[in-house]
Amino acid sequence: MSQGSPLLTLSAIDKSFDIHRVLNSVSFELARGEVHALLGENGAGKSTLMNILIGVYSADAGKLELEGKPLKIGKPSDSARQGIGMVHQHFRLVDRLTLTENLLLAADDHPQLKSRAAAREALLNTAKEIGFTLNPDCQVGELSVAEKQRAEICKVLALGARILILDEPTAVLTDSEASSMLAAIRRMAESGRSIILITHKLREVVGFSHRVTIMRRGETVAAGLDTSDLSIEKISSLMMGSSSTSLSPDGIDSKKAPSNVQEHGPDLLAISHLNARRDDGAPALTDVSLRVRAGEILGLAGVGGNGQHELTELLSGIRSASSGSVMIDGADALGLSPRQRRKLGLRVIPADRMASALVSDLSIAANLSLTSVVSGRFGRLWLNRRRMQREAQASIEQHEIAGARPSGRMGLLSGGNAQKVLLAREIDSGMKLLLAHSPTRGLDIRASALVHQRLREAAAKGAACLLVSEDVEEIMALSDRICVISAGKIMGELPGDASAADIGRLILGHE
Amino acid sequence: MSSFRLTLERRQQVSTLRSTTTYILGLLLGLGFGLLVLLSAGAPAATLLDDLVIQVFFSAMGLAQTLTLAVPLILVGLAATSAMRLRFWNVGIEGQLWLGAIGATLVALSDFGSESLRLPTMLLASAIAGAAWIAVPLILKLRAGVNELVVTLLLSNVAYLLLQHLLFGAWKDPVNSFPVSPRFDENEQLASLGFGNLHSGIYVALGITLLMTILVQKSRTGFYVDVIGRNRTTALATGIPVTATITLMILLSGALAGLAGGLIVIGVEHRLTQTIGINTTFSGIVIAFIARFNPLAVLPTAIVLAGIYNAGGTLKVFYGIPDAIVVLIQGMVLLTLLMVQFFSSYRVSLLRQSAQQPGQPST
Numbered sequence: 001m002s003q004g005s006p007l008l009t010l011s012a013i014d015k016s017f018d019i020h021r022v023l024n025s026v027s028f029e030l031a032r033g034e035v036h037a038l039l040g041e042n043g044a045g046k047s048t049l050m051n052i053l054i055g056v057y058s059a060d061a062g063k064l065e066l067e068g069k070p071l072k073i074g075k076p077s078d079s080a081r082q083g084i085g086m087v088h089q090h091f092r093l094v095d096r097l098t099l100t101e102n103l104l105l106a107a108d109d110h111p112q113l114k115s116r117a118a119a120r121e122a123l124l125n126t127a128k129e130i131g132f133t134l135n136p137d138c139q140v141g142e143l144s145v146a147e148k149q150r151a152e153i154c155k156v157l158a159l160g161a162r163i164l165i166l167d168e169p170t171a172v173l174t175d176s177e178a179s180s181m182l183a184a185i186r187r188m189a190e191s192g193r194s195i196i197l198i199t200h201k202l203r204e205v206v207g208f209s210h211r212v213t214i215m216r217r218g219e220t221v222a223a224g225l226d227t228s229d230l231s232i233e234k235i236s237s238l239m240m241g242s243s244s245t246s247l248s249p250d251g252i253d254s255k256k257a258p259s260n261v262q263e264h265g266p267d268l269l270a271i272s273h274l275n276a277r278r279d280d281g282a283p284a285l286t287d288v289s290l291r292v293r294a295g296e297i298l299g300l301a302g303v304g305g306n307g308q309h310e311l312t313e314l315l316s317g318i319r320s321a322s323s324g325s326v327m328i329d330g331a332d333a334l335g336l337s338p339r340q341r342r343k344l345g346l347r348v349i350p351a352d353r354m355a356s357a358l359v360s361d362l363s364i365a366a367n368l369s370l371t372s373v374v375s376g377r378f379g380r381l382w383l384n385r386r387r388m389q390r391e392a393q394a395s396i397e398q399h400e401i402a403g404a405r406p407s408g409r410m411g412l413l414s415g416g417n418a419q420k421v422l423l424a425r426e427i428d429s430g431m432k433l434l435l436a437h438s439p440t441r442g443l444d445i446r447a448s449a450l451v452h453q454r455l456r457e458a459a460a461k462g463a464a465c466l467l468v469s470e471d472v473e474e475i476m477a478l479s480d481r482i483c484v485i486s487a488g489k490i491m492g493e494l495p496g497d498a499s500a501a502d503i504g505r506l507i508l509g510h511e
Numbered sequence: 512m513s514s515f516r517l518t519l520e521r522r523q524q525v526s527t528l529r530s531t532t533t534y535i536l537g538l539l540l541g542l543g544f545g546l547l548v549l550l551s552a553g554a555p556a557a558t559l560l561d562d563l564v565i566q567v568f569f570s571a572m573g574l575a576q577t578l579t580l581a582v583p584l585i586l587v588g589l590a591a592t593s594a595m596r597l598r599f600w601n602v603g604i605e606g607q608l609w610l611g612a613i614g615a616t617l618v619a620l621s622d623f624g625s626e627s628l629r630l631p632t633m634l635l636a637s638a639i640a641g642a643a644w645i646a647v648p649l650i651l652k653l654r655a656g657v658n659e660l661v662v663t664l665l666l667s668n669v670a671y672l673l674l675q676h677l678l679f680g681a682w683k684d685p686v687n688s689f690p691v692s693p694r695f696d697e698n699e700q701l702a703s704l705g706f707g708n709l710h711s712g713i714y715v716a717l718g719i720t721l722l723m724t725i726l727v728q729k730s731r732t733g734f735y736v737d738v739i740g741r742n743r744t745t746a747l748a749t750g751i752p753v754t755a756t757i758t759l760m761i762l763l764s765g766a767l768a769g770l771a772g773g774l775i776v777i778g779v780e781h782r783l784t785q786t787i788g789i790n791t792t793f794s795g796i797v798i799a800f801i802a803r804f805n806p807l808a809v810l811p812t813a814i815v816l817a818g819i820y821n822a823g824g825t826l827k828v829f830y831g832i833p834d835a836i837v838v839l840i841q842g843m844v845l846l847t848l849l850m851v852q853f854f855s856s857y858r859v860s861l862l863r864q865s866a867q868q869p870g871q872p873s874t
Contacts, residue, residue: 176871284766316748317748318744318747318748338747338748338749338750339750339751339752340750341750342749342750348748350748355742355745356742356744356745357745357748357749357750358742358745359737359738359741359745360741360744361741361742362737362738362741362743363588366734366737366738370738370745370749370751371750373731373734373735373747374749374750374751375733378731379731381730381731382729382730382731383729383730383731383733383734385729
């Protein structure tokens with residue numbers, strides 16, 4: 001599809017937030033009339049790149065060109081004026097207004113749409129052109145999710161978009177709705193528009209896109225490959241990264257340690273036939289069974305949102321199961337409070353540490369001593385605050401938590417140092433079972449390597465570790481055994497030295 | 512062509528100096544606006560200092576009256592503090608106060624228990640009644656997730672209707688044409704300290720302030736409250752007894768409000784009347800906010816506010832300025848404090864920018 005000069009070119013785009021570089025010389029090219037799939041795991045930088053394109057962020061460096069001319073975008077309305085529109089996962093529609101009114105609301109820069117009749121007409125024409133049926137006089141609040149999505153697409157197109165960015169358009173749709181949406185996407189491309197399709201579903205990529213660009217960790221790992229030359233396996237290995245070795249600076253080894261699979265000994269964690277529901281009542285976990293022995297790390301791989309969150313909450317004791325059993329160190333734990341589970345030796349590093357393990361508005365000393373206060377180590381009725389400060393100081397020195405004072409506010413620490421605080425608190429002498437969910441999310445390489453080292457040390461000291469992670473490289477670097485979760489089900493178990501492609505196949509449901 | 516743009520940036524860390532300065536600034540600003548309101552309502556500028564400061568804090572009778580008014584204000588301030596530290600919006604302090612007054616009166620009128628223990632029984636009854644009144648929204652919140660704002664607020668009205676039902680019915684003093692209860696016996700009144708109307712209830716208020724300070728700053732429960740108030744999920748996940756702590760602190764909040772009501776009827780009025788609880792919810796919350804939820808700071812805050820109330824009484828008698836002005840001043844001080852807080856946590860700056868190239872990266 002890449003005949004002639006490209007419609008849109010983004011070249012060597014850099015973007016950092018504070019000290020975190022999220023885009024590193026990223027390039028992207030879009031041809032007229034193509035469906036271009038943009039792929040990458042969570043946090044690969046896709047959203048940041050698209051937000052730069054539509055003017056939510058501005059790039060630190062790099063060039064944007066439209067039809068060979070420099071493209072200057074300072075705010076979202078600039079991109080709209082250039083004919084670039086994005087359909088977000090969360091629609092930008094006002095429920096209380098009709099579809100026509102929603103278009104009027106968005107048509108600030110479009111004098112030709114400023115009358116109700118003209119806006120209505122434009123919506124109907126757009127819908128007809130791409131084969132949607134919609135009623136412009138219907139209140140948006142009464143539409144189904146799929147109808148809202150069609151409405152949003154029509155709105156963006158009626159505003160004159162010739163480049164349309166679709167962020168996970170099928171994530172909210174049923175299978176049949178999804179196939180008709182994908183067919184419509186092809187029709188839009190055939191009518192001369194260019195589509196950037198962000199998706200996690202590789203089948204859609206292979207079936208409906210012309211070209212593919214893949215991002216990983218803020219870099220372009222494959223730019224503008226022809227889809228027809230690619231297989232799902234090839235794409236998934238590019239997405240996940242094929243090598244499991246990454247050596248960080250400062251000599252902290254992130255490489256795979258010798259396997260520690262434990263053939264004997266008791267299961268410190270035994271989950272059997274566990275079922276649980278999500279907050280909205282849909283099944284989150286279906287017949288999940290896992291076991292972890294002392295001294296080993298079990299990696300649970302999978303794309304985010306497939307039940308990992310519910311599983312970690314359930315094991316921590318802040319979510320209840322609908323059936324099944326969880327045994328921690330031989331004791332039935334399902335009916336136990338978080339406090340009783342901690343007494344059995346459970347320690348937790350949750351995915352969102354600031355939301356559910358630390359308190360950003362309290363002091364670092366308070367955060368370090370939180371669980372000890374609960375266990376009564378600083379006094380049952382009155383707290384020995386001086387001892388808390390003293391031990392916090394010792395802990396800060398021992399774990400080299402940079403920039404931390406016992407009385408300093410927790411929320412001011414960087415992600416890596418905050419994670420050090422959490423590790424220092426959780427990995428203590430009472431630990432038997434360590435549950436770590438995405439423990440390196442948002443951390444830089446050095447901090448990640450340190451976290452990995454701590455997890456390995458924990459296992460070496462005889463703890464059973466359950467590592468839940470969406471980062472396949474992390475799973476491969478640490479796990480002695482690997483299980484894969486998808487749609488709340490355990491898809492299978494692999495040995496610790498399984499390849500990314502093997503894991504990817506299970507993640508994507510190709511047995 | 513160039514244009515200006517206002518930007519708002521959240522400060523990473525607010526220094527103690529900055530937060531203290533802005534706090535004092537807000538306080539002064541609020542009081543300044545309050546003065547303007549007073550002047551515009553007809554208070555004479557010449558004697559304002561005398562009326563507002565000298566008479567209420569530096570004259571014996573004035574100070575006695577101020578401290579008498581401060582006793583219940585200290586308790587409602589602590590009641591609000593106790594709940595607000597957990598981000599529990601107890602806007603039914605008034606209702607709990609009514610129930611406390613009713614509880615104490617019930618013990619007095621029914622001559623319940625031995626005479627020698629009558630006073631402590633009355634105080635205990637007022638605390639229990641206040642706690643019982645807040646138990647309803649507490650249970651609804653913990654069990655069914657019902658918003659406490661609505662329930663505590665509405666129960667205040669229910670409490671007031673209950674009070675009127677009693678004062679116009681069973682408890683109406685037959686020898687009085689006003690809707691008030693019969694006067695309590697001598698042994699059912701707190702000892703007067705021989706300093707205006709001031710009664711021994713001030714010791715109760717001081718003692719409870721001290722206990723609350725210790726509870727909040729030194730105890731394990733106080734630590735739990737800090738965690739739960741700031742991050743409930745973390746509190747649950749780390750095994751803090753969340754429900755027990757919330758139950759304790761909220762019942763305490765109701766009990767303190769009830770005790771405030773009890774102290775007013777036992778110490779000052781010596782009977783149940785239908786005016787003692789008006790506006791106490793608002794005062795309690797204002798005091799807690801100004802004191803930044805620190806029990807020890809509630810003490811001076813409540814005394815200053817009592818002084819303003821006291822001065823309000825004078826202004827009303829001499830210049831015909833309505834009571835509502837005092838509430839208005841409280842509200843203004845609270846608003847300015849909240850507004851300056853915004854300026855201590857955000858940095859506002861005016862940027863000059865060229866409109867020609869809005870998208871140019873600033874390299």
